[in-house]
Amino acid sequence: xxxxxxxxxxxxxxxxxxxxxxxxxxxxxxxxxxxxxxxxxxxxxxxxxxxxxxxxxxxxxxxxxxxxxxxxxxxxxxxxxxxxxxxxxxxxxxxxxxxxxxxxxxxxxxxxxxxxxxxxxxxxxxxxxxxxxxxxxxxxxxxxxxxxxxxxxxxxxxxxxxxxxxxxxxxxxxxxxxxxxxxxxxxxxxxxxxxxxxxxxxxxxxxxxxxxxxxxxxxxxxxxxxxxxxxxxxxxxxxxxxxxxxxxxxxxxxxxxxxxxxxxxxxxxxxxxxxxxxxxxxxxxxxxxxxxxxxxxxxxxxxxxxxxxxxxxxxxxxxxxxxxxxxxxxxxxxxxx
Amino acid sequence: xxxxxxxxxxxxxxxxxxxxxxxxxxxxxxxxxxxxxxxxxxxxxxxxxxxxxxxxxxxxxxxxxxxxxxxxxxxxxxxxxxxxxxxxxxxxxxxxxxxxxxxxxxxxxxxxxxxxxxxxxxxxxxxxxxxxxxxxxxxxxxxxxxxxxxxxxxxxxxxxxxxxxxxxxxxxxxxxxxxxxxxxxxxxxxxxxxxxxxxxxxxxxxxxxxxxxxxxxxxxxxxxxxxxxxxxxxxxxxxxxxxxxxxxxxxxxxxxxxxxxxxxxxxxxxxxxxxxxxxxxxxxxxxxxxxxxxxxxxxx
Numbered sequence: 001x002x003x004x005x006x007x008x009x010x011x012x013x014x015x016x017x018x019x020x021x022x023x024x025x026x027x028x029x030x031x032x033x034x035x036x037x038x039x040x041x042x043x044x045x046x047x048x049x050x051x052x053x054x055x056x057x058x059x060x061x062x063x064x065x066x067x068x069x070x071x072x073x074x075x076x077x078x079x080x081x082x083x084x085x086x087x088x089x090x091x092x093x094x095x096x097x098x099x100x101x102x103x104x105x106x107x108x109x110x111x112x113x114x115x116x117x118x119x120x121x122x123x124x125x126x127x128x129x130x131x132x133x134x135x136x137x138x139x140x141x142x143x144x145x146x147x148x149x150x151x152x153x154x155x156x157x158x159x160x161x162x163x164x165x166x167x168x169x170x171x172x173x174x175x176x177x178x179x180x181x182x183x184x185x186x187x188x189x190x191x192x193x194x195x196x197x198x199x200x201x202x203x204x205x206x207x208x209x210x211x212x213x214x215x216x217x218x219x220x221x222x223x224x225x226x227x228x229x230x231x232x233x234x235x236x237x238x239x240x241x242x243x244x245x246x247x248x249x250x251x252x253x254x255x256x257x258x259x260x261x262x263x264x265x266x267x268x269x270x271x272x273x274x275x276x277x278x279x280x281x282x283x284x285x286x287x288x289x290x291x292x293x294x295x296x297x298x299x300x301x302x303x304x305x306x307x308x309x310x311x312x313x314x315x316x317x318x319x320x321x322x323x324x325x326x327x328x329x330x331x332x333x334x335x336x337x
Numbered sequence: 338x339x340x341x342x343x344x345x346x347x348x349x350x351x352x353x354x355x356x357x358x359x360x361x362x363x364x365x366x367x368x369x370x371x372x373x374x375x376x377x378x379x380x381x382x383x384x385x386x387x388x389x390x391x392x393x394x395x396x397x398x399x400x401x402x403x404x405x406x407x408x409x410x411x412x413x414x415x416x417x418x419x420x421x422x423x424x425x426x427x428x429x430x431x432x433x434x435x436x437x438x439x440x441x442x443x444x445x446x447x448x449x450x451x452x453x454x455x456x457x458x459x460x461x462x463x464x465x466x467x468x469x470x471x472x473x474x475x476x477x478x479x480x481x482x483x484x485x486x487x488x489x490x491x492x493x494x495x496x497x498x499x500x501x502x503x504x505x506x507x508x509x510x511x512x513x514x515x516x517x518x519x520x521x522x523x524x525x526x527x528x529x530x531x532x533x534x535x536x537x538x539x540x541x542x543x544x545x546x547x548x549x550x551x552x553x554x555x556x557x558x559x560x561x562x563x564x565x566x567x568x569x570x571x572x573x574x575x576x577x578x579x580x581x582x583x584x585x586x587x588x589x590x591x592x593x594x595x596x597x598x599x600x601x602x603x604x605x606x607x608x609x610x611x612x613x614x615x616x617x618x619x620x621x622x623x624x625x626x627x628x629x630x631x632x633x634x635x636x637x
Contacts, residue, residue: 004435166388167420170386170411172436173436336390337388
């Protein structure tokens, strides 16, 4: 096995991920302990009743209970609450077509679909509050962590080039295989980090509500997209650092600035009317095609067809990842100790 | 495993680091590569092992060009530590174990004990000598057919330097081929049966050590510090080198050394004697001192 060193590096990166996620969970727990009372069922129902767009009907039942029906078409809520002596004995919520749009009241942002509003479902005697997560949306939320870990792991070839080639290249394995096995280890670590992040998000949710996962129709595409974006970013940084003798630190730092600045500048110049402005837009828009980070927002402007946006983004990221890794390995073959 | 280095040339821009270097390392031999600083020893090793691409020339291992499978039977100790600072000693051993089927953990433990290395230690906390020792352990724990050792005693204390030499000699006794460089010419003489001397990227002398010594003698004499060499000796074709350090005059002679000794005695020199050449004499005799710092030695 020629990838042992990269395996150790990946473990170190995952240790950092574990620390970050641990801190996030502690923060979530502290928040829950501090603000826990805000999210009681009474408060939840009261907040629905207080909504200006809600239509509330109260009825006294023959057995002494009271029934409150809350209709809020704008928010897509229909809730039936039954109380005895002020305590909620039953809460049933249905999701209804909202006045704002789609049957599931999904709010769409560029490239990432937000999960539906939390719903609650209560049976008499037991009271459980559920948070509904689409698994694709959940993985979309792990993309920032993916970029962070990709940056930690990026430049494995440059790291070897920083004084270790005499050990790396005197193993009975070709340079190409060495490079690809190192990349494979890092890609695996990236996936592990994102799955761990998704699990941590679910765990953090559990401090308030029981998470319920659903598998949306676009989930496979969203999951693949969420995994591909950090891999493409990792490949990009690896390609731009592969032939460096010293560590890839400068490339990683400058890479982030360029990757974020290019789409920002293109966005700012998008509606420019002057020739200079149009040229600036043309240049930075073209560069952003090569920028994996841009695909998570700037290059994903297909509000009418989310599925198409996801597929096009996924294909673009896959092509970028392959091209960048190919460029990295080609450079790696020519480096000298 | 034999090595054949054929017309190796390596240029870095306008600088020619290796200039048509050729030599053969017979299978089972201990081959010493000598040369002043900057002569091209490390570049030769790097070109041999594919760590640097030669501008021209070829290197063959048992008649075959270098391939990934060659490294199944080859270990290299680099001049500068290539170890991973953040990894522990035991992780380096594990790295070798996973990469080389020939890795012998028991042998590695013996070697670690020999050099007093703690498996729990991080490389960043090791001294230069200990890093060299760990590199040597990693190489010898594989027990390969061929070992290329670039300054394998660098930074080691004399005791551990001796241990490394013993490892080299033991490996040679088991039929292993060893190529190594060292500035300690005495060490090379102790272990090597073949040498090549490089200067400014060129091989100026190569072959079996015994063959180099054959026919050459040193005539030693005690003379006055300001003594003048007999005029006849200046043009004597038998004399290849004259070196005077204080009262001691050393004359390197090819051929009839007794006649030269008699000539020196006739000039009043005291304690004239003929002694065998050592490798240091051969090295100093071969290397052009011109670019070196001024010293007592000099070619007549």
